Amino acid sequence: MEIFLQFFLSGVTVGAIYALIALGFNIVYNTTSILNLAQGEFVVLGGLFMWLFFQKMELPYYISFFLTLLTAGIFAFLMERLTIKPLLKTGDPLLLILITIAFSILLKGLLMFIFGKDPYGYPPLLEGMPILLGGAVIQKQVLVILAFILLTMIFLYFFFNKTILGKAMKACAFDQVAAQLMGINISRMVMLSFVLSGIFAALAGILITPITFMEYDRGAILTIKAFTASILGGLGSIWGAIAGGFILGIAENLVAGYIHSGLKDAISLVLLLIMLLLKPAGLFQKEEEVRLKKL
Amino acid sequence: MLILRGLDVYYGSLHILKKVTLHVNEGEIVAILGANGAGKSTLLKSIIGLVKMASGSILFQGREINSLPVEKRVRLGLSLVPEGKGIFKPLTVEDNLLLGAYSWYNFNHKGEVKALLEEIYGLFPVLAEKRHQLAGILSGGQQQILAIARALMAKPKLLLLDEPSMGIAPNLVLEIFQHIKKLRELYNMSVLLVEQNAKLSLKISDRVYVLETGKIIFEGDSKSAMENPEIQRAYLGRDLDREVPL
Numbered sequence: 150m151e152i153f154l155q156f157f158l159s160g161v162t163v164g165a166i167y168a169l170i171a172l173g174f175n176i177v178y179n180t181t182s183i184l185n186l187a188q189g190e191f192v193v194l195g196g197l198f199m200w201l202f203f204q205k206m207e208l209p210y211y212i213s214f215f216l217t218l219l220t221a222g223i224f225a226f227l228m229e230r231l232t233i234k235p236l237l238k239t240g241d242p243l244l245l246i247l248i249t250i251a252f253s254i255l256l257k258g259l260l261m262f263i264f265g266k267d268p269y270g271y272p273p274l275l276e277g278m279p280i281l282l283g284g285a286v287i288q289k290q291v292l293v294i295l296a297f298i299l300l301t302m303i304f305l306y307f308f309f310n311k312t313i314l315g316k317a318m319k320a321c322a323f324d325q326v327a328a329q330l331m332g333i334n335i336s337r338m339v340m341l342s343f344v345l346s347g348i349f350a351a352l353a354g355i356l357i358t359p360i361t362f363m364e365y366d367r368g369a370i371l372t373i374k375a376f377t378a379s380i381l382g383g384l385g386s387i388w389g390a391i392a393g394g395f396i397l398g399i400a401e402n403l404v405a406g407y408i409h410s411g412l413k414d415a416i417s418l419v420l421l422l423i424m425l426l427l428k429p430a431g432l433f434q435k436e437e438e439v440r441l442k443k444l
Numbered sequence: 445m446l447i448l449r450g451l452d453v454y455y456g457s458l459h460i461l462k463k464v465t466l467h468v469n470e471g472e473i474v475a476i477l478g479a480n481g482a483g484k485s486t487l488l489k490s491i492i493g494l495v496k497m498a499s500g501s502i503l504f505q506g507r508e509i510n511s512l513p514v515e516k517r518v519r520l521g522l523s524l525v526p527e528g529k530g531i532f533k534p535l536t537v538e539d540n541l542l543l544g545a546y547s548w549y550n551f552n553h554k555g556e557v558k559a560l561l562e563e564i565y566g567l568f569p570v571l572a573e574k575r576h577q578l579a580g581i582l583s584g585g586q587q588q589i590l591a592i593a594r595a596l597m598a599k600p601k602l603l604l605l606d607e608p609s610m611g612i613a614p615n616l617v618l619e620i621f622q623h624i625k626k627l628r629e630l631y632n633m634s635v636l637l638v639e640q641n642a643k644l645s646l647k648i649s650d651r652v653y654v655l656e657t658g659k660i661i662f663e664g665d666s667k668s669a670m671e672n673p674e675i676q677r678a679y680l681g682r683d684l685d686r687e688v689p690l
């Protein structure tokens with residue numbers, strides 16, 4: 150029982166991280182119908198820049214935190230303006246997805262150039278002894294991560310349901326022509342979605358690095374995990390992304406713990422295949438709802 | 445208010461609009477009649493900027509808007525209710541209406557938006573009743589009403605309507621047009637209207653153009669058009685030659 154709880158809690162921790170990355174995935178997917186496969190690199194960027202500001206330059210935590218998110222926002226902004234915007238008119242999702250892969254390689258190279266190949270880490274926001282819960286050990290950083298997930302959910306709920314900008318983004322996701330007729334600048338919404346997703350990914354990086362360390366080439370696997378989480382919850386669904394992230398994180402850790410740790414990454418691909426074959430709309434979305442969204 | 449001069453539009457190599465010239469005066473309701481495929485929707489789309497034109501010019505309130513993107517034209521006071529309605533089905537009725545006001549929505553105008561929203565609910569009680577429901581579950585006719593109401597939320601100076609009577613009960617169509625007439629007086633709004641229902645559109649419009657395979661073949665005031673035998677034959681379903689005098 151204790152060991153189960155331990156695996157479960159580790160699962161919740163990484164799950165929260167996957168959820169954050171998957172959120173960004175879905176925000177971009179919703180406004181543009183493209184997958185931003187550079188998402189994982191933004192997680193790495195978040196961890197490494199946080200190290201730079203917080204550890205190397207010894208800035209206070211909060212300042213480093215905001216500078217890191219700002220950096221991610223700027224990179225995402227540049228990515229959208231320089232690579233997506235000029236090609237958005239082609240309306241070819243495949244081309245745009247390939248562009249995001251190209252950008253991810255570029256970003257990875259840049260991060261390696263700046264930071265080298267070493268793994269980096271820094272102390273967590275809450276230091277001190279881990280908490281014991283029913284025999285399982287919880288690092289305090291896990292609580293920080295969960296708090297941030299909660300904050301993010303509240304922010305997103307508020308943004309998409311209470312602000313005109315959020316509603317405009319939803320409108321844009323559903324019908325770009327009609328959104329234009331409302332006077333909505335589509336290109337600006339796309340830019341905003343990239344910036345938001347870059348920031349969420351960087352936040353994930355900031356939070357996870359004290360636990361797992363971060364190095365320049367971790368992006369691709371994180372992108373795959375986030376993609377699986379999105380598919381599990383249903384591509385395009387904000388709440389599905391969060392649920393999918395937790396499910397994947399927990400499944401991974403249970404499999405790694407009880408069967409073999411070498412299977413940790415494989416489980417993600419297995420789940421992905423099963424979902425795509427059996428229930429491509431995701432665990433929680435009905436096929437009809439998806440159709441209503443896209444009609 | 446709106447002046448089109450020598451508008452040419454192509455889809456690929458298909459010449460759809462051929463040197464279309466027309467104008468809409470301040471506060472006027474102008475109807476465009478034409479058979480299926482004449483290019484009526486294309487005309488409205490090129491005015492709002494959804495379709496690129498090959499040559500010609502569009503003047504709106506004395507300003508050339510040829511090269512402006514759609515959202516800028518909307519901000520200047522053009523608003524289109526498109527053929528397919530363009531309702532945001534996963535959003536609530538109220539959110540649809542609020543997005544109608546997107547072009548002038550900001551913190552300073554929040555009160556104004558609320559006031560206009562209530563005014564619109566007053567005009568269309570069915571929308572008030574369903575304000576918190578998803579727009580996707582409205583009936584086709586209700587969606588059409590929502591589309592028109594949403595366009596009015598933009599406080600347009602020129603409202604472009606593409607077959608507004610589509611799918612709406614005839615008595616309701618009349619009611620909607622009466623609202624539009626009332627709004628025109630309230631806001632000094634002009635209307636450019638495409639309709640299949642020629643009788644109705646001649647009744648409520650001041651002037652009419654007839655579009656045939658991309659060319660304007662008739663222009664005149666609606667009253668005289670109603671008496672014009674050609675138009676009666678082609679669009680009002682009356683064949684005078686065959687009508688037997690009693």
Ligand SMILES: Nc1ncnc2c1ncn2[C@@H]1O[C@H](COP(=O)(O)OP(=O)(O)OP(=O)(O)O)[C@@H](O)[C@H]1O
Nearest residue numbers: 455458460478479480481482483484485486487527
């Ligand atoms: N996107 C497009 N690509 C190619 N041809 C098009 C396109 N849209 C419309 N057309 C063609 O342009 C012509 C005019 O179409 P349009 O929709 O403007 O007609 P309409 O007068 O609105 O007809 P209706 O009364 O049926 O709505 C038609 O022959 C149509 O087939």
Ligand SMILES: [Mg+2]
Nearest residue numbers: 484485486527
């Ligand atoms: Mg049409």
